[in-house]
Amino acid sequence: MSGFSPNPDQNFGVRIQEALGNEELRESFHGAMTFLREKRRQQFPDPDALDALRTRGAAIRERALAQLPDLLEQLEGQCQHNGIRVHWAEDAAEANEIITGIARKTGGKRVVKGKSMATEEIGLNTAFENAGFSCLESDMGEYIVQQAHETPSHIIMPAIHRNKASIARQFAEQIPDTPYTEDVDELIGIGRRVLRRAFADADIGISGVNFAIAETGTLCLVENEGNGRMSTTVPDTHIAVMGIEKVIEKLSDLPDLYRLLTRSATGQPITTYLNLISGPRKPDEIDGPRQVHLVLLDNGRSRIYADRQLRETLRCIRCGACMNHCPVYERLGGHAYGTVYPGPIGQVVMPQLLGLDKAGKLTQACSLNGACGEACPVKIPLPDLIRRLRHDGVSRTDSPVRGQGKQRKWIEATIWATWLSIHTHPRLYRLSTLMATRLRRLMPPLPRAWTRHRSPLRPAARTLHETLQQRERARQKESAREQ
Amino acid sequence: MSPTIDRVYFFGTCLIDVFYPGAGMAAITLLEREGLEVLFPQAQTCCGQPPYNSGYDDEARTIARQVIETFDLPIPIIVPSGSCAGMLRKHYPALMAGDPLEEKANQLATRVYELHEFLHRVLNITLEDQGKPTRVVMHTSCSARREMEVMDDGLSLLRQLGNVEVCEPENAETCCGFGGTFAVKMSDVSAAMVADKCAAVNATGASTLLSSDCGCLMNIHGALEHRNSDAMPAEHLAEFLLRRTSGDAS
Amino acid sequence: MSSKNAILSRLRHGRAASPANTAAFAAERASDAVTPDLDIMVSALEAAHARVFRSTTSQWADDLAKLARERGWANWWIGGDDVGRTWQAHDSEPATTVFSNWDSQKAPLFDAAEVALCRARAGIAETGTLVVESSPQVPRTLSLVPPVHVVVIDEDSVVGSLHQALARYENKSLPTNLIFISGPSKTADIQQTLAYGAHGPRELIVYLCRRE
Numbered sequence: 001m002s003g004f005s006p007n008p009d010q011n012f013g014v015r016i017q018e019a020l021g022n023e024e025l026r027e028s029f030h031g032a033m034t035f036l037r038e039k040r041r042q043q044f045p046d047p048d049a050l051d052a053l054r055t056r057g058a059a060i061r062e063r064a065l066a067q068l069p070d071l072l073e074q075l076e077g078q079c080q081h082n083g084i085r086v087h088w089a090e091d092a093a094e095a096n097e098i099i100t101g102i103a104r105k106t107g108g109k110r111v112v113k114g115k116s117m118a119t120e121e122i123g124l125n126t127a128f129e130n131a132g133f134s135c136l137e138s139d140m141g142e143y144i145v146q147q148a149h150e151t152p153s154h155i156i157m158p159a160i161h162r163n164k165a166s167i168a169r170q171f172a173e174q175i176p177d178t179p180y181t182e183d184v185d186e187l188i189g190i191g192r193r194v195l196r197r198a199f200a201d202a203d204i205g206i207s208g209v210n211f212a213i214a215e216t217g218t219l220c221l222v223e224n225e226g227n228g229r230m231s232t233t234v235p236d237t238h239i240a241v242m243g244i245e246k247v248i249e250k251l252s253d254l255p256d257l258y259r260l261l262t263r264s265a266t267g268q269p270i271t272t273y274l275n276l277i278s279g280p281r282k283p284d285e286i287d288g289p290r291q292v293h294l295v296l297l298d299n300g301r302s303r304i305y306a307d308r309q310l311r312e313t314l315r316c317i318r319c320g321a322c323m324n325h326c327p328v329y330e331r332l333g334g335h336a337y338g339t340v341y342p343g344p345i346g347q348v349v350m351p352q353l354l355g356l357d358k359a360g361k362l363t364q365a366c367s368l369n370g371a372c373g374e375a376c377p378v379k380i381p382l383p384d385l386i387r388r389l390r391h392d393g394v395s396r397t398d399s400p401v402r403g404q405g406k407q408r409k410w411i412e413a414t415i416w417a418t419w420l421s422i423h424t425h426p427r428l429y430r431l432s433t434l435m436a437t438r439l440r441r442l443m444p445p446l447p448r449a450w451t452r453h454r455s456p457l458r459p460a461a462r463t464l465h466e467t468l469q470q471r472e473r474a475r476q477k478e479s480a481r482e483q
Numbered sequence: 484m485s486p487t488i489d490r491v492y493f494f495g496t497c498l499i500d501v502f503y504p505g506a507g508m509a510a511i512t513l514l515e516r517e518g519l520e521v522l523f524p525q526a527q528t529c530c531g532q533p534p535y536n537s538g539y540d541d542e543a544r545t546i547a548r549q550v551i552e553t554f555d556l557p558i559p560i561i562v563p564s565g566s567c568a569g570m571l572r573k574h575y576p577a578l579m580a581g582d583p584l585e586e587k588a589n590q591l592a593t594r595v596y597e598l599h600e601f602l603h604r605v606l607n608i609t610l611e612d613q614g615k616p617t618r619v620v621m622h623t624s625c626s627a628r629r630e631m632e633v634m635d636d637g638l639s640l641l642r643q644l645g646n647v648e649v650c651e652p653e654n655a656e657t658c659c660g661f662g663g664t665f666a667v668k669m670s671d672v673s674a675a676m677v678a679d680k681c682a683a684v685n686a687t688g689a690s691t692l693l694s695s696d697c698g699c700l701m702n703i704h705g706a707l708e709h710r711n712s713d714a715m716p717a718e719h720l721a722e723f724l725l726r727r728t729s730g731d732a733s
Numbered sequence: 734m735s736s737k738n739a740i741l742s743r744l745r746h747g748r749a750a751s752p753a754n755t756a757a758f759a760a761e762r763a764s765d766a767v768t769p770d771l772d773i774m775v776s777a778l779e780a781a782h783a784r785v786f787r788s789t790t791s792q793w794a795d796d797l798a799k800l801a802r803e804r805g806w807a808n809w810w811i812g813g814d815d816v817g818r819t820w821q822a823h824d825s826e827p828a829t830t831v832f833s834n835w836d837s838q839k840a841p842l843f844d845a846a847e848v849a850l851c852r853a854r855a856g857i858a859e860t861g862t863l864v865v866e867s868s869p870q871v872p873r874t875l876s877l878v879p880p881v882h883v884v885v886i887d888e889d890s891v892v893g894s895l896h897q898a899l900a901r902y903e904n905k906s907l908p909t910n911l912i913f914i915s916g917p918s919k920t921a922d923i924q925q926t927l928a929y930g931a932h933g934p935r936e937l938i939v940y941l942c943r944r945e
Contacts, residue, residue: 016669016671016672017671020671020672020675026675028924031925032924032925035925036925062753062754065753066748066753068744068748069741069744069745069748072740072741072744073741076737082906082909088735088736088737088740089736090736090739090740094736138932139922140920140922140923140931141920141922144922144923157921157922157925158922159922159923160925162923162924163924164923164924164926167923184923184924184926184928185928185929187923187928188920188923188928188930188931189930191931192930192931192932195932196843196932199843199932200839200840200843216902216906216907218907224918224919224920224921224931225918225919225920225922225931225932225933226877226918226931226932226933226934227931227932229873229877229912229932229933230877230932230933233873233874233877233910234839234874244740244744251899251902251903252896252899252900252903254895254899255894255895255896255899258895259895266921269777269860270781270860270861270862270915271915272781272914272915272916272917272918272919272933273912273913273914273915273918273933274862274895274912274913275910275912275913276907276910276911276912276913277909277910278906278907278908278909278910278911279909280909281909282869282909284869285867285868285869285872285909286812286832286833286834286835286869286872287835287872287873287874288867288872288873288909288910296740298736298740298743302740302743302744302747303743303747305743305744305747305748306743306746306747306750306751307747307751308751308752308753308754311747311751311753327657327658327660327676328669328672328676331672331675331676332672364665364668364669365669365672366662366665367625367658367660367661367662367665367666367669367673367676368536368625368662368663368665369625369629369658369662370625370626370629370630371625371629371656371657371658373629374629384577387535387536387538389538390536390537390538391538391539391540392538393538394537394538394539395538395540395541407538412537413539416534416537416539416542417542419533419534419542420534420542420545420546422528423497423528423529423531423546423549424528424545424546424549426525426526426527426528429528430525433500433501436501437501447667449666449667449668449670450666450667450670450705452670452674453670453673453674453677453678453705453706453709454677454701454702454705454706454708454709455704455705455708455709457502457701457705458502459501459502460501460502460503460504460505462504463500463501463504464495464499464500464504464507464508464523465495465500465525467504467507467508468508468511468523468525469525
């Protein structure tokens with residue numbers, strides 16, 4: 001499943017049109033986003049307490065990022081001490097090579113995977129297929145999406161774009177001996193039956209990592225379903241994949257981040273499972289994987305890290321609250337973006353990952369309304385970062401983001417240059433606004449993009465400048481007469 | 484800010500200048516009614532937000548220098564728009580970092596007030612409603628709500644009017660889809676957003692749409708009118724406040 | 734240069750080029766010492782769809798026997814911990830399988846196990862959370878694979894917050910697998926409709942025991 005484009009800018013407009021034209025999709029997202037926002041709101045009744053918690057969350061992440069290279073080395077050392085083997089990957093290709101290499105050595109063929117955005121990012125499923133392995137997604141949402149040859153449309157709820165009737169049809173068609181049912185308990189029961197078999201038979205389990213604790217060499221996984229625990233416990237080999245930014249300093253940093261994550265993501269006070277893995281099965285233990293591997297993925301992160309403003313992107317704990325609160329995401333859904341990470345965090349991450357020439361246009365799908373930044377549990381200034389990337393996209397100055405300046409179009413640059421010369425010459429400005437008011441009935445109803453959905457803009461008969469100037473003149477005349 | 488303010492600057496904003504001068508005059512009248520002298524430098528144009536939000540920082544910086552030099556007296560700068568006020572107060576310091584005018588930008592930021600914030604928090608004005616009973620729907624812009632955090636100021640002033648029933652649209656905190664150049668560059672997404680906002684505004688059954696940001700007003704009202712030529716009228720909050728509290732209230 | 738060195742060197746150069754703003758992480762964490770409230774523990778667990786029985790350290794097995802009879806559970810899986818042994822020796826003579834060998838018992842664990850029983854080392858009142866440690870006596874999958882999971886926990890092991898629960902592991906090595914369980918397995922992946930028993934236990938039953 002490699003449905004994500006390396007060039008999401010291409011056909012972005014077409015995907016937007018498709019999404020806007022799909023009533024069912026819009027209804028699904030509107031319902032789901034409203035539901036998730038309301039649940040989150042209930043979890044944070046006190047705005048001051050929420051702000052204090054977000055400040056702490058941001059501080060914990062900033063502190064970790066400030067020591068990032070040191071913490072990664074400490075994490076590696078502690079993991080090795082615990083018996084976890086650590087691998088470093090510069091990019092997606094190297095990560096996939098490492099992972100398939102480990103898998104090949106086990107002699108096994110069957111892979112199950114717990115939900116992981118890092119593995120989506122590197123396209124691991126395709127790499128496994130190409131290497132002759134079967135890799136089954138085991139998170140219910142991911143399973144549904146994989147079976148339909150789709151991509152996830154939300155980072156927390158991958159099948160959020162689907163309604164139960166379409167899932168019922170899919171299961172009845174694709175899973176042998178399955179009657180059509182729209183009963184959600186039954187549908188989940190069907191998935192459970194299929195996936196339990198897969199867990200029991202799997203040779204290799206893949207997982208992501210929500211947080212890795214440098215101090216103790218511990219991998220933390222947060223989930224409700226138990227598929228993450230299955231994938232990391234039942235198969236003989238467990239391979240965890242994480243972006244290098246996910247490391248935190250110490251065990252005591254975990255509670256605040258965990259609390260922020262579950263409440264921001266799904267509005268739950270807590271998830272069913274918080275799974276702390278600190279090593280493979282010990283000789284005297286009965287179960288658990290015989291080997292545990294950790295793959296540390298860079299994939300452009302160290303380049304982002306060099307820029308202090310862009311570095312704030314790396315605070316992200318992948319909760320999805322920014323997309324849940326984004327009015328554009330709510331109306332388009334995740335697929336329109338064409339990227340692994342959709343919504344505001346995707347608009348910030350993807351241009352940095354793929355280059356502004358390939359993903360810079362994504363930053364335009366934002367009204368800078370600030371709802372994402374307000375929801376972010378670690379206070380990433382997402383609107384500022386989106387604006388920054390717009391700047392890098394059209395500017396010729398230095399930026400660590402590839403493809404800078406590639407979004408610059410001569411027509412827009414000319415518009416702004418003209419705009420500037422009018423607005424920096426007050427006389428010219430007053431002349432042009434005067435013209436606009438005098439010719440207001442003759443002005444063509446432009447721009448078309450505006451008038452297609454709204455009544456035309458009509459300048460007033462007199463500008464505020466002119467009104468006040470006339471008032472001033474009248475007053476002067478008045479006082480001259482009085483003297 | 485010293486308690487003895489007798490003069491303020493008025494930053495009219497380019498939208499008000501060309502499309503809603505009445506709102507600007509109403510705001511000035513409200514300030515003058517409180518005994519303030521209002522200075523309106525004729526050299527003012529725009530705050531630079533449109534190019535800034537499009538990523539054209541150099542162009543925005545050039546405008547910012549002009550604004551900083553034009554509004555250089557150490558008196559409050561009153562802005563009848565949350566979004567332009569946000570540009571002056573929140574974004575100029577970042578935009579001008581490293582510029583020779585950085586210090587002046589920081590200083591200017593401390594003098595900037597959104598109109599209703601100033602009327603309510605600084606002048607603490609009281610309003611006496613002279614109009615007939617009516618119901619209005621208030622749309623608070625995202626910049627007034629999140630960037631400037633002045634949502635309560637506008638609503639508090641409005642609630643002083645005894646004969647006015649104030650309502651907010653469902654999902655009041657959701658963007659109306661304006662976003663400056665966003666409404667043109669992503670016109671269909673913007674249209675989908677404003678369509679939902681129109682439905683929520685209409686559902687309130689109010690007879691007038693109010694906002695303290697003319698961008699939103701232009702967007703929502705333009706979309707309401709596009710659908711129905713009989714759409715409810717829209718007014719800048721300042722205009723409404725003045726109309727309800729001066730003798731010619733209707 | 735190895736990938737490791739290349740990544741670390743880029744990070745170190747990046748850090749030197751634009752040092753972190755230390756003011757950004759000056760925020761100190763507030764004290765998180767919460768007095769454990771057992772009523773909150775019970776209501777949080779129940780809100781998460783778990784069933785909770787208040788019992789005592791000497792009474793729980795009798796209580797469990799009653800429930801076992803009602804539910805007709807015939808295939809118990811236990812580990813080598815104290816609650817397993819107590820249950821195995823109970824007068825009601827439950828049919829128990831001691832989980833002691835992965836390779837030979839993996840298939841029946843997945844196919845036949847009905848109920849698993851184990852002890853929680855600690856609890857967290859605020860969130861209704863049970864802390865289960867993997868050990869030679871308590872295998873990781875015991876609390877995961879059987880469709881019903883029964884947990885015995887002592888009241889005096891309950892702490893106020895996750896922060897306090899984790900503080901118990903400061904300066905000692907963590908178990909290979911430390912699990913915090915707050916309710917039965919669940920999912921809302923189909924149209925935001927909550928369904929229990931996604932992959933793990935469908936039911937979580939807790940005996941919260943006062944020491945006697």
